[in-house]
Amino acid sequence: MRRVFERVLAAMAVLAAVASAAQAGPTLTRADRRDGQDLSGTWNYSVDPYRDGVAGFHRGPPGTGHRRYDDSDVEQVTRADPKALYEYDMQRSPTATLPASWLTHAPEMRHYQGLVWYQRRFDAAALKPGQRAFLRFEAANYTAKVYLNGKTAGEHEGGFTPFSLEVTSLLRAGQNQVTVGVDSTPAVDGAPPPVTDWETYGGITRPVRLVITPETFVDDAWVRLTRDGKTIAADVRLDGSAAAGQAVSVKVAGLNLTLSGQAGADGVAKLTAPAPKGLRRWAPGAPVLYDVRVEAGDDVLTDRVGFRTVEVRGGDILVNGKPVFLRGICLHEEELGENPARTITEASAHALLAEARDGLHANFVRLAHYPHSEVTTRLADEMGLLVWSEIPIYWLVDFGNARTLKLARDMQADAIRRDRNRASIVLWSVANETPVSEARNAFLGTLADDVRALDDTRLVTAALLADRKIEGGRQLMGVDDPLAAKLDVLAVNTYAGWYSDDSLDAVAKIAWRPTDKPLVFSEFGADALAGFSDPALMRKFSEDFQARYYVQTLAMAANAPSLRGMSPWILKDFRSPRRQHPVYQQGWNRKGLISPTGRRKAAFKVLADYYEKLAGEGR
Template sequence: MKSWFRPRIPLDGFWKFKMDRELVGDREEWYRGFSSADLIYVPSSWNEQNPEWDQFTGVAWYQRDFYVDGSLKGKLAWIIFDGAGYRARVWVNGNFIGEHEGSFTQFRFGVGSIKYGDLNRIVVRIDNKPSVSDLPPARELNVTAFDFFHYGGIHRPTYLEFTDTCYVDDVTINAGGDGSFKTSIDIVCNRRVDVKLALMDKELSEVLFEEMIRDVEPGRFRYERRFNGVRPWSPEDPNLYNFVVEIYTDGVMRDSVYERIGFRTIEVRGGKIYLNGRPVFLKGFGRHEDFPVLGKYMHGAVLIRDFYLMKKIGANSFRTTHYPYSNEHLDLADEFGFMVILEPPLCYSGMDRILSREEIAKLFSSEEYFTKARRFVEEMVKQYKNRPSVIMYSVTNEPPSDIPEVAEFIKRMAHLFKELDPSRPTTFASHRSIRDLALGHVDVISLNYYRGWYSEWGDIARGTEVMLKEVEQIHQRFPEKPIIITEFGADAYLGLHSDPPQMWSEEYQAEMIRSYVEVLSKRDYVVGLHIWNFADFRTPQNPLRTILNRKGIYSRDRQPKLSALILSKLFKNIPTFIE
């Protein structure tokens, strides 16, 4: 939820920072305050801010002082982290206020120990030591089940927000392309309230509809109506509106929040994905939130460049590989009309590198592990459920789903998504191809293929042929399900050229992408193509990586490779709507 009414104190900027290599901080009570000559900038991961911190995994402490004006006394104080971790524990003025596991979802704690009209101190203990039970799992920094760098720190913005004792705790919205509208509003108050609802234009300058509902009982309030004349949201015309909720007691406003919404309907039927009743084709990328020095934080200027580059190339979609992205990232997806497949941090690409087949089966059969995954998914859905850009949920990425226990886990997770949000279809990105046991448990089949790179290397034609044969076999098994190729591509070192195309050259990458796009776009059961990856990104160290995964069609600092030009020509020949 957004709000212009709630006072806010940003905590971006320089913090004191201290590594705790010997794990003495808890015993020495650093949470009460500590001395350190080191400074760090928030938001950003710690790793690239100082070469001495780069390869560190473990516990580090953050500290900052902030002032709270006396005029805020009597309000409830909340500290909100948009993303920090992997594990975060938080103290304010020496008082423990909460802990959270997971780097990529927002969390908040109530703060009852604020000193008004005075300075306050926040201390945050971050622990990013890897574990096979983490999401995603790893044994150590360079032995992981995922192929992206394991950053640590306060990655995203952090701030204090103040509410009245009567406030809106949550808003859930379902706005259909036909103007249908349903909302449930969670209200906290010790007395009945009046609720004012308004639909406003994108710029919050014109009220299109307004209604006051009197004498509402606190708790969950449900409201439903149809808005005539609204323009639906789509990639070609991403119309946005603002839904405003205000609560009053005795004629005095106690809270005001709003959500940016788009009216759109997404459904899967007859082997197609329909947006507002029209079959749609997804053209785009897997991405990563990764940038030099900043680590997992994506500055607004970087995001703006990314979205203009994606628009220039003819893309209309992306998957949040392999974790939910920042609020700013999804704000721009809403704004630019990008369709998003939202994915939690359940990434298992190299699970067999860290566990045996028997250990994998045991882990995925564990009720404790499912409960943890459920908590991560619940947080993600709650944060992003109202966004028009989010059209689908990906349950997981590249699980070892040729193992029956893993397939059962995926089935349970897919049911969980439907339980939490029945308005969106589900998928998961499979790299087990025809051996996958879980493809029938989701609405859309998503397949990752690197034939011509990790196998059939050096022979793009043969790799493409083998890939296409397997895709057609899967289609024959599930003819009613649309198929998206959610990953394909090849590494290319910027500036390395070869005639004829050879592996690691820009020409080889461009030729492999061209080959896949040309054959797959002719299959009417294929309804989406996502290149891996939009830009080069940092990875764990191993013999297959030169610091970065270089499958990006742009370099890590967003300079184009030859494949960017080739892909632009290919994508622009594929319409968004395929009727």
């Protein structure tokens, strides 16, 4: 297998030529802090299951009466010309408050998959000479076609990473009309794949902002402590005609530190300075953040940044040179409540992260299985939680498809560029539960190489599948995956006792082979309907079974000599259309340690007590 992997790696150069992860457009880091206006609020929406607004019956362009993005007032047009035929009227269509998935717009939208058109009008001041305008979407799931004042602004594929479209020539003084066609249908050659275990959450699920910049502006500024802990480095990327040769400065408040230099011909300035002796490092449980100000020409970009190091040494994960055990939990991007709409505000994110940090005594969260909201990663910085960030590469991804590889590489690059300043993120994950094959090995190997090229200050991982053998009459688990050679930290999902016929007593006796790298149990868990107790039979879906499952699985963890962390699946019950038991599931995956509304199950205390003990031991 290793030789096969090496041959496949040699072929990756060919794939790389087809699927480059080069930056395609502006990043607009920290768009929330830039000049402009938030376009959240009331939008009109119109369902379009047959994509009538995209193409006509004979695959030609849609006719006048079907183009929902046209810059026209349908009521006014039809009053002026009674013969005009329109089969839409966006301004009289139902309304919804965005950002939010359309799942909660109306009862009939609960399981809708397909195309939905959104539209709103907003007023804008006239651009001053030398100004540029962008529409920046933090996320629209899954593909989005964007129009401003009836003209195409651009499109994007991928439901979890931001994208920015320049609209300088399309924006007008006074009233403007923005229309977005969002299609939630996953592509067979897309990422994620069509088969999943959670709600799709189609729609505009994160904020939209009109951003106004100078002609040349600071597009991205990556400010960090280098791996050796001796240097503050800043890579500043400028966008605009005056980028080359532009003077750049990075000021770190509280440290009396200024990094200065000039951008090169590519518009990038690479600045360094010795780390000040008074630098206080960011650490889990002790988050120290500094206000950073980046200046270039007429533009200023600000951020809050923590400085720390993370590395693997031998079998340990080290933060600031000290071994750490990752006391974690998995999270989906889904707020508390019976009808979550993937509306992640600072309050809703804090409710989830606080339950992990303060309730479970966790120091780590795995944000599965896609890049989560910027609100969450910024809040993790503030709250002192370590983070695993992941892209949606799992299960049935078309690993042999060059388009799919390019899409995954672009997603990975966008996620890293967005969040490189977040000290909380220590692990970039390239995949979850992917079966071994030559095509998969090459695909994920390319992603791992991309991560290292884009960010050499963090660790690379992937959630792998465990292999199981019987040796000496004993059940023995381990990791036998050629991708392990490309990773810093090995992670494995294990569900013995839930997705297996093992008795719970047998689970505690399972042993794990030592690995030459740190090992993390990236998932384990069992379903339980909050409030359902069955202590006599200990049936699955009871709180009694789930609690006992945790007791025995944590006992199994003691048999894994390389284990340096865990993130059980999952903090909160989450919606999943494939989970349809009429009594216990009702469209929910019940592996949460808390119910949809936040009620703690018995297993919550089992894990909390375990983590509290580890924390007391300094782990």
